[in-house]
Amino acid sequence: MITVATLLGLEHSGTTLLVRMLAAHSKAVAIGGLKNFAAFAYGNRACSCGGTPDTCVFWSSVFREIRSKGNDPHILAALLAAHRQNPESARDAARILVEAISVTSGASLIVDASRDPTWSKLLRYSPSINVVPIHIFKTPMAQLASAKRKQRSLCAEIRKYHLRSRRCRAETSHSPSSITLAYDTLCSAPEASLTRIMDAVGLLLEPTQATNWGVKPLHMIGGNRMKSSTSSKVERDERWSKLLSGFEIALARLGGGATFALNERESRRETRSRERRVIKLGPSGNVRD
Ligand SMILES: [Zn+2]
Numbered sequence: 001m002i003t004v005a006t007l008l009g010l011e012h013s014g015t016t017l018l019v020r021m022l023a024a025h026s027k028a029v030a031i032g033g034l035k036n037f038a039a040f041a042y043g044n045r046a047c048s049c050g051g052t053p054d055t056c057v058f059w060s061s062v063f064r065e066i067r068s069k070g071n072d073p074h075i076l077a078a079l080l081a082a083h084r085q086n087p088e089s090a091r092d093a094a095r096i097l098v099e100a101i102s103v104t105s106g107a108s109l110i111v112d113a114s115r116d117p118t119w120s121k122l123l124r125y126s127p128s129i130n131v132v133p134i135h136i137f138k139t140p141m142a143q144l145a146s147a148k149r150k151q152r153s154l155c156a157e158i159r160k161y162h163l164r165s166r167r168c169r170a171e172t173s174h175s176p177s178s179i180t181l182a183y184d185t186l187c188s189a190p191e192a193s194l195t196r197i198m199d200a201v202g203l204l205l206e207p208t209q210a211t212n213w214g215v216k217p218l219h220m221i222g223g224n225r226m227k228s229s230t231s232s233k234v235e236r237d238e239r240w241s242k243l244l245s246g247f248e249i250a251l252a253r254l255g256g257g258a259t260f261a262l263n264e265r266e267s268r269r270e271t272r273s274r275e276r277r278v279i280k281l282g283p284s285g286n287v288r289d
Contacts, residue, residue, distance in 0.1 A: 001130050002099065002129050002130065003108060003110070003129075003130045004109075004110045004111075004112055004123055004129055005022060005109060005111045005112070005133075005134055005201055006112045006114065006117075006119065006120035006123065006131055006134065007112065007113045007114075007115060007134050007136065008115060008116075008117050008120060008136070008172070009115055009136045009137055009164070009168060010137070010143060010161060010164050011146075012143070012146035012147075012150075013136055013137055013138050013143065013183060014183035014186060014237075015136055017234065018186065019111055019113045020213045020214060020216075021190070021210065021213045022194075022197065023216060023218055024208050024209045024213040024216050025198070025205075025206050025209055026206060027107055027108040028107055028109040028111055028203070029105040029107035029109070029110055030111040030113065030218050030219075030220050031101060031110060031112055031113075031220060031221065032048065032112075032219075032220030032222045033112060033115065033119065033220075033222050034094060034112050034114050034122070034123075035115075035118075035222070036221045036222025037077055037221060038078065038080050039221075039222065040059070040077075041073050041077035042074070042077060045221060046221075047220065047221055048220040048221075049217065049218075049219055051219070053073065058219035059219060059221070062100050062101055065100040065103050066097070069100070076093040076096060076097055079092070079093035080122075083118065083122060087122070090122055091123075091125050091126065094119075094122045094123055094126070095123070095126040095128065095129060098110060098129055108202070109201050109203060113220070116167075117133070117167045120133050120171050121171060131175060132175060132177050132197075132200050133168075133171050133172045133174075133178045133179075134178070134181065134197060134200075135165075135169065135171070135178070135179070135181065135266075136181050136182075137165060137180075137181075137182060137183065137260070137263045138182075138183045138184075138237060139183075139184065139240075139256075139260055140158065140161055140253065140256025141240040141241075141244060141249055141252045142183070142238075142239075143157060143252075143256065144158065144240065144244060144248060144252045144256070145237075145239060145243040148243055148244065148248070149243065154248060158252065158255035158256050161255075161256050161259055162255070162256065162259045165262070165263055166259075168180075168263075169263065172266065172270075177200040177201075179196060179197050179200055179270065180263060180270055181193055181197075182263070183237065184237075185267075187235060187237075188236065190210040190234055191205065194209050194210055196271075
């Protein structure tokens with residue numbers, strides 16, 4: 001069984017930080033987003049190393065592995081791109097791709113950062129794949145401040161915050177091992193947050209994950225580029241209080257407050273349900289489903 005952690009949420013909601021923390025585990029590999037595979041295969045997007053399917057050391061091996069099984073990476077890319085028209089073929093393509101990544105990397109955990117739940121859903125139907133959806137979210141104020149920095153429409157951002165959160169919660173509800181995590185919780189208690197996630201994916205937390213996650217070179221397709229750092233710092237996103245006007249803060253609270261509360265409620269529900277399983281199975285019991 002291959003375990004894939006699918007990171008869900010909005011752009012600038014902390015997914016890139018979480019990817020790096022998870023990928024710092026010696027048995028994990030981060031692939032960027034499955035949603036970007038088609039663009040990468042056709043040369044429209046690069047790997048985070050700057051490479052192409054021919055020049056990236058990781059992805060050129062994955063492409064060779066796909067071909068060795070009699071499949072064509074470009075056909076897989078086309079099937080993934082046409083997931084709306086033909087979801088069944090896209091599911092097969094996603095499974096073949098994930099299996100090739102698993103063989104090439106030898107990793108026990110594959111981390112996908114597509115953010116959009118559509119891609120998590122595609123993998124969910126494969127019996128050989130254990131999908132662990134991880135929904136990470138910021139406060140509506142922090143999310144709105146990101147939008148303002150990027151000069152995006154604030155009203156559109158609030159709407160997206162609401163709609164994407166709802167779809168993420170629907171996706172996490174399908175998995176008993178799913179994780180819903182506030183970005184501020186990850187920053188204030190990185191070890192406890194990561195322990196919770198690593199338990200859900202069936203691995204033990206390694207010390208480097210919370211403290212030195214910036215050093216491992218990654219081959220992520222289409223992800224945000226984050227500079228490598230040897231002194232990894234995690235900070236709560238509180239810049240919003242300086243960036244947003246009083247009116248914008250009120251807009252964030254009014255438009256996104258209820259959504260934030262629902263996300264938090266889901267996180268608490270998961271924690272309670274996990275505690276119940278630990279009590280039922282005992283401290284040495286397997287709570288990983
Ligand atoms: Zn690369």
